[in-house]
Amino acid sequence: MIGTELLPCPFCGGTASYTGAAVRCNNFACNTIMTPRWTKDVVGSAKGGPDVRFALAKADCTRRWNQRAELAPGIAEAAKVLLDACPNPVFDHLKPVLMGEVTETIEYTDEDGEEASYKRSVSWTAMKQIITLALRALSEGRA
Ligand SMILES: [Zn+2]
Incomplete structure (x- = not known):
């Protein structure tokens, strides 16, 4: 089973939720969005109907959102070192x-x-x- 737990927004720390297969920050002032990639690599190999392809695109978007959220503290830390x-x-x-x-x-x-x-x-x-x-x-x- 592919996890659908979304990490907080990497930019404002707000909660995130799905809009279709896209992920959107719930903070109105931030409103960061990550749109799904409907590429052949992501959904082209899917056997089955639109629901299966939608689930694959959503899972890919979730993975990319969470990956960015996990990397964000490292980027911020590196930038702080450089700024210093x-x-x-x-x-x-x-x-x-x-x-x-x-x-x-x-x-x-x-x-x-x-x-x-x-x-x-x-x-x-x-x-x-x-x-x-x-x-x-x-x-x-x-x-
Ligand atoms: Zn945000």
Whole structure:
């Protein structure tokens, strides 16, 4: 028998329930959802009718939801370690790898009234802020 016990939401700790074969966090503010994979690997080999295929997709979704919930504390812990190592040595390691690698497109209207654009590198200061915010969100379980 395939277990259908759902672990709490990895993002907010709220209870989860099924919406069809999908799993949804019951916390309205969080509302995380994991949709089933109706792939050949999951349901294509099923002998039987739609009910059997539905049960297989639901079981696969349950397994993936619970796997993510179990991994979440490890990710949060790793992010906390990295955040504690900011700015250094984390930024010392990342700067030579990331500098110039991320660009953004700036759109403007040129002197002839035509829409134009150019690309510019995202500043290292902005990238440090993004990295720090991402690690903070992960360490607090918000991402
Ligand atoms: Zn949640």
